[in-house]
Structure formats: C-alpha cells, structure tokens
Amino acid sequence: MSNVRVRFAPSPTGFFHIGSARTALFNWLYARHTGGTFILRIEDTDKERNSEAFLNLIYESLTWLGLNWDEGPRFAGSGGGDRGPYRQSERGDVYREYVQRLRDSGRAYEKDGAVWFRLEGERYEVFDEHRKKTVTKVKGPPVVIDDRIRGRVERVEDEDFVIVRSDGNPVFHLVNVVDDIAMDVTHIIRGEDHLSNTSKHVRLYEGFGVTPPAFAHIPLILKQNGPGKMSKRDQGALIEEYQRRGYLPEALVNFLCLLGWNPGDDREKMPIAEIIRLFDLPGVNQSNARFDDRKLAHMNMAYLLEQPADRFVALAREHLTRREEPAARAAVAADAAYFREVVLLCQPKLKGVEELPAYAGYFFTEDFVVDPKVREKVFAKGDPAARLRELRAELAAMDFSRDTAIEESIKALSARGGFGFGDYQGVARLALSGTNVGPSITGMMRVLGRERVVARFDRLLAA
C-alpha cells in the first residue's frame, strides 16, 4: 500500500457521462497502479440540483464499469473508510470549522451576507468591460501550478471570491479544497476544465497553510460532431446507454483508456491488469480527444467475440429481457437450451448483442417477414424452387445432430445434380430466415431442427 490517495468527486446533478467516467477511470487506474487509495466523494452542495436518482446512477455506473472505491459511501462492496462522511451535504461542521480558521487568520471576511476569501496584495478598482461592473482587483504574484501532465502553468488570481453563499452553503472551491486536505488527497486528477480553478484552489491551500497536492489535468473529450466538449446532452454521452445497449463494460473501459492515454506502443486491446501495470500520469496526453462511437463499437465487438459461451449467453439474455420488441420477448420466452444454441450460433457474427432481435428474430417465430428484394434476387436465376424441392426430399434422411453431417448431405446432393452448394444455400436461407444474411446455413438447420426446416421449406414452395 502506497500513500497515494486520489479521489473522484462527482456531483449528482445529472446523468453520469463519458467524461466523468474517464476522470473516474484515470483516478482509479492511478490508485491501482500505485497501490494507493481510490476515494469516492459526492459533491452535493448544490441542494437545488441534486437528486438521489442521479446519485444512485453514479454508484451503479462506477460499479458496472468495475471501478470499485476503497473509501466513500458504501455500495455493492465498495466504500467505507475513516475520513468520512463522504457526502459533502453531511460535512457542514467540517466546512464551518475551516472557514472559521480563515476568518481567525484574517483570510476571510463577510460581505453582502456571503463569506469571501481574501487575497493578499495591494487593492485597486477597475471597470470590467466584459462583466459591465466595477470590480476590486488585488495585485500579487501569479500562482504557479506544477502540473504532472501539463508542466508549469502560471495564472494570475486577482479577485477575492465567495467561499460561503449568503444562504450559508459553502461553494465548490472551498469544499473541494477542504475535503482534499481533510481526506489527505495526494494527487488531484481531474478534467482540464478545472485548470483555471486551480489558482483559486492553490491560494486556498496557502490560506490554510497547507502544501497543495500534485495536480494532473487530463484532456477533455470532445463531442463527435460539432464544436465543443462532450456534454450530457450529446449522443452517446451517457454510460447507462451503453449498459442498456448491452456493451461489455471492459470494452468501454478499454476504449476510454485510449482517449488521452496510450501504453507507448501500438497495443490497443489490453486486459485491465496490463493497463493498470502500464498506466502513469506522464503517459497522459495533453490534447483533447474527439469521441468516436465506431471505434468503441469495434472494441466492443472484439471483446464480444472472445467471450466464453456462458457469459455471452447471459449477456444476451440480460439484454433481451430489457428489450420491448416482439422478437426479443419471443427469444426470452423460448426454451433456455434452444436460446443458448441460437445465441452461440450468432456470436461470431454480431457486432453487438443489441443486433440480436433483428439478426435472429426468425429463430423464435414462424411469423417472420420474407424480404421481397432478397426473394426477387434469389429467384432471378436458375431454378431455386427445384433446388429447394430436392433439398426438401433429402431432409428426412439427414442427420441433424451435427453441422458437418448436414453439410455433407447437401454437398452430396449438389454433386449428384451437378450444382454447387450455393445453389441450395441461398434459397434454403431465404426459406428459413426470409433474408440473405445470417449465421451458417448448416448451423441454422441444426438449431431450427428438422420439423421447422421442413415446414419453412414447404411454406416458401407453396407461396
């Protein structure tokens, strides 16, 4: 156990989004890499905008992603620790005590009913064109931030700022710094949007007579289309959406790691243990990264392909249970062993489990649509009906227990008639599925079983 202590400090004021998840991830990775402690702290000082539902979403999303926390609110095995409470709404006493310390030392004062932090230096008044008002400025040396990712950053902090609102609630800058002191946080890893706040925070640390922790400002994730950083409103921004769509959390985590960090070589798909081993602050990029849902989808497919049968089947079932369409309901209602056969037959072909209802719906109902375009195409050349009748005649004697046996029968039939395997495959697929895409035809026949295959052949021949 090292003495590294990092924290992820979200506020439950909205959906949990990709940017927050990556900040949490980088903190978690750094804690795991160093053998340090990962703290979850809930910054719920904005009483107006907080909600328990969003709070729960934070817990659930982090847990789903596998980002367990060592200290913080207790949830699903995570949490605990002796520097709580870990919700800022429960830490009023701590803040009052720290504010009093500032007032005692003359570094805080009251004005307009609020408490302000006093900067040190010569004061002067100036009219701010942008804000259209006269403000009091303070002359002083710039704040120097030694950022672990950006290097040396200088910023002038030249106005006193509010630390306790007139309604008595402490503001973000104050509680953030106080808690990081009280919780012995050693490294602050957060989004670059906080870089300009950091000068305030450093002054507060100085005001408390505390050496600031190490700062590491990570690049932002930019929205896929259009200008600006990704926000909760953007398409694909919500973690729960990927959970709902049946994405593998480890695929999402792997993808997120690569947005602003890399192992230093060409590797992309890596087990989490390897990422933990290699992750370090100097390896984090300085420039913002644009989100790319296609790359994420590809990563997800790569992970899906290698899932053990049991987990893949469970994932498919869990996903389909939440889907509303008839194909999904029929699939869930089907015999479990049959469901498993179908899903495993499709596994190597799918980009995501969300494709399942559209891709494999015909396995679970006799009432599937026959694509007219595909039908036209299949019947455009040769005599597919004749081929299907020949194949139909073979069915009774066919061994349906193995794909290879079915394949051999069809090959033998083709050889006898002087046709190719494909002459039977296309029309048979149309009869069985109503389309021209899908898993292997022999696998389809085996899984559907002789009875259903015969019926579907007959139906197409009758039409």
Next chain:
RNA sequence: GUCCCCAUCGUCUAGCCUGGUCCAGGACACCGGCCUUUCACGCCGGCAACAGGGGUUCAAAUCCCCUUGGGGACGCCA
C-alpha cells in the same frame, strides 16, 4: 473581451523530452482484393497527416518565436 491549455492521416494516436534511424508507424473509418456456403470475422493491399510563417542547426515532426486554428475558464453552479 481577458486569462489558461492544446496543435501529426477524416478520427484515436506512436514518434517530440534526449534533433539525424521518419519521403512519418499502428488502430478505427473508407476503398480494393483474398478467404467463404450468405453476411460478418480474418488476411492482403490502398487512400490519407507533421496547421502556416520565421528562426536556431550541417540537419527540425522533434528546440525557440509569431500567426492561425481548436478547447477551456471567467457564477453567491460543480
């Protein structure tokens, strides 16, 4: 407007710190081809970038400056 951060293929990036090994490598996407029993996967190939200008140097993607562009922050939100 002010301040801060950033700048390599369409996108994510390697290379930059410690200049020559880079007519710049990988991945996603896209386009061909192969494989094949459809569709995928896979494999092979292709397209495609050092933002612009100035400097330093024998030599610059790499160091410095300017411009431009992108991003962020400027709340009694977090």
